[in-house]
Amino acid sequence: MAQYKNLSALFFLLGFLLKPYDSSAQWGKDNIPNVVLIYTDDLGYGDLSFAGGKIPTPNIDKLFGEGINFTHAYSSAATCTPSRYSLLTGEYAWRSKGRGVARGNASALIDSGRQTLASVFKEAGFKTAVIGKWHLGLGGADGPDWNGVISPGPLDIGFDEAFLIPATGDRVPTVFVKNDRVLNLDPSDPITVSYGEKVGDWPTGKENPELLTTMYSHGHDQTIVNGVSRIGYMTGGKSALWRDEDISDRLVEESRKFISNSGNQPFFLYFSTHDIHVPRIAHERWQGRSGFGPRGDVILQLDEAVGMILNHLEKEKKLDSTLIIFTSDNGPVWDDGYVDLAFELIGDHDATGGLRGGKYSAFEAGTRVPFAVFGPGIPKGETQETIFSQIDLLASFASLLGQSTDVNSAPDSEDHHLVLLGKSEEGREGLVQEAISGVLSYVSNDGFKYIPPSNGAAIVPWGPKIETGFSEKPQLYTLSDKREVENLADKMPEKRAELAKKLQAVIDQK
Structure with a gap:
């Protein structure tokens, strides 16, 4: 480029x-x-x-x-x-x-x-400043x-x-970082964080659901802070929470x-x-x-x-x-x-x-x-x-x-x-979308979208009840088909092959 x-x-x-x-x-x-x-x-x-x-x-x-x-x-x-x-x-x-x-x-x-x-x-x-979620x-x-x-x-x-x-509200540590330090941290109460084994004696959602003000549905059952169990374990830093x-x-x-x-x-x-x-x-x-x-x-x-x-x-x-x-x-x-x-x-x-x-x-x-x-x-x-x-x-x-x-x-x-800035309608030739499991799709500036074959589950497997868009068959849709109902891959094999080639070219780009 x-x-x-x-x-x-x-x-x-x-x-x-x-x-x-x-x-x-x-x-x-x-x-x-x-x-x-x-x-x-x-x-x-x-x-x-x-x-x-x-x-x-x-x-x-x-x-x-x-x-x-x-x-x-x-x-x-x-x-x-x-x-x-x-x-x-x-x-x-x-x-x-x-x-x-x-x-x-x-x-x-x-x-x-x-x-x-x-x-x-x-x-x-x-x-310049960044204020808010980092992750x-x-x-x-x-x-x-x-x-x-x-x-x-x-x-x-x-x-x-x-x-x-630092990451998200549902992940520990549940503290703000200002510039390069945890805000309001008491040095005598150091923070320990783990995403493997439990650390410290703070209660978890899995062990102490009676302490929750917001119940978890899937995952999110580890250390409780502010009545909410999070992903990951932490202890310490009470003044910074x-x-x-x-x-x-x-x-x-x-x-x-x-x-x-x-x-x-x-x-x-x-x-x-x-x-x-x-x-x-x-x-x-x-x-x-x-x-x-x-x-x-x-x-x-x-x-x-x-x-x-x-x-x-x-x-x-x-x-x-x-x-x-x-x-x-x-x-x-x-x-x-x-x-x-x-x-x-x-x-x-x-x-x-x-x-x-x-x-x-x-x-x-x-x-x-x-x-x-x-x-x-x-x-x-x-x-x-x-x-x-x-x-x-x-x-x-x-x-x-x-x-x-x-x-x-x-x-x-x-x-x-x-x-x-609203001065032109001549944009990209196409762009790549990334879904979970590393599945990549290609959207073309002529109004088509290609999703390659993949073996993943049809529904996000851990609980959100959202269609993944994964199929063992190639998929081709028009962007005007907002619900992506009609798969045109078999009806338009040349367009399907064209977009598959363009997707691979972006992937291969060094």
């Missing part, structure tokens, strides 16, 4: 993004648009009210209604760690082993000094030192500041601090929400408000968080100079380890927006996700049907900021900034 170095794009960015709020702006530190990337968790296209969802999401709807709504945007994988890895690095996670869903004590998956989306912004003079591993070969300096981590790959949920109900507010608070403290320096904020991932425990002010159970309540909470970020940008007089991207790491899931009535109370709310499958799946609902671009110079109320991959954010912003893309570091990222 060709190296990107487009200095003229600096002036394109000025003229296109800055003109709406300062027609006389010149390129400089006071006139570079800020960028906020809101990366949500397990949110389906149909979860938003603008797309027909039954749970009101007015703040998120604003981004779609007053920006560009991408109807065929994709995360690179149907699970969180590989999607996040690809988003930040510009490389498909499946190109190397060990980049599946990471344990809570996994080593850092992104090498120190590697070019990332964050480092692209930092090299261009932006102040890309921390520390060296032996994993993170929870009681000391935690390195390598985000500060080693282009972020100036970090305020992290979070309260699940407060997570959203704390992430918003830290984001507002970062925005306020940026001063006149342009900033890039990767705001990675925990909502709507399990355990779905909204703040008390939202509990029971949606009528759709805890999953609906945290959708309301997510929308509130987005609104609070927008309001703070406006308060700081930065909303008109900030480009906002809103998207999700993968598609929706219902029972993902806890008994929270997500299936029972779903009613007529279609989280997938009419797509087939969900999180973990090779079908479209696994990776086709909500994606909006909002901000200065962005066309209002437009729909973009061109396929777009989150993996292209790195090369696209590198081009806009006059940076080079390291093709060895980001081999799969392509420059499609014109598509991103």
Whole structure:
């Protein structure tokens, strides 16, 4: 893939993004648009009210209604760690082993000094921060030192500041990491974490279900924290433990601090929400408000968080100079380890927006996700049907900021900034989707999708009740067939062979 170095794009960015709020702006530190990337968790296209969802999401709807709504945007994988890895690095996670869903004590998956989306912004003079869910591993070969300096981590790959949920809310340790240390840790009460044998004497969900306020359904039966049993064992660090109900507010608070403290320096904020991932425990002010159970309540909470970020940008007089991207790491899931009535109370709310499958799946609902671009110079109320991959954010912003893309570091990222900003409908030739078990599919820009034969189970085997999309026969669908009902593989053998060849060419790319 060709190296990107487009200095003229600096002036394109000025003229296109800055003109709406300062027609006389010149390129400089006071006139570079800020960028906020809101990366949500397990949110389906149909979860938003603008797309027909039954749970009101007015703040998120604003981004779609007053920006560009991408109807065929994709995360690179149907699970969180590989999607996040690809988003930040510009490389498909499946190109190397060990980049599946990471344990809570996994080593850092992104090498120190590697070019990332964050480092692209930092090299261009932006102040950078990641606030929220990380789930890309921390520390060296032996994993993170929870009681000391935690390195390598985000500060080693282009972020100036970090305020992290180290992995996910359902995995230990249930503590925040600020920059490179556990926040509020008492040295006399050190943290011990294990994903093998039990450590310490803290109760577990399996042994002490009577202590649970949220019952597990499958897995998630190990150490109990805040009435919730998690994946993995931990002990110690009591002063550092979070309260699940407060997570959203704390992430918003830290984001507002970062925005306020940026001063006149342009900033890039990767705001990675925990909502709507399990355990779905909204703040008390939202509990029971949606009528759709805890999953609906945290959708309301997510929308509130987005609104609070927008309001703070406006308060700081930065909303008109900030480009906002809103998207999700993968598609929706219902029972993902806890008994929270997500299936029972779903009613007529279609989280997938009419797509087939969900999180973990090779079908479209696994990776086709909500994606909006909002901000200065962005066309209002437009729909973009061109396929777009989150993996292209790195090369696209590198081009806009006059940076080079390291093709060895980001081999799969392509420059499609014109598509991103609503100036073109000429996007990718195709993209690869990754489902569980390493099953890869290919989506073509001419409206077809190919899923190769595989021997996996037809339903996600551990409990979520989601179709995997796996079959011993090859599958070929049109994207207009949203439910992926009619398999055209036998009717269109030449198209099937063409896409199979294109998929293999991407796999073989070095």
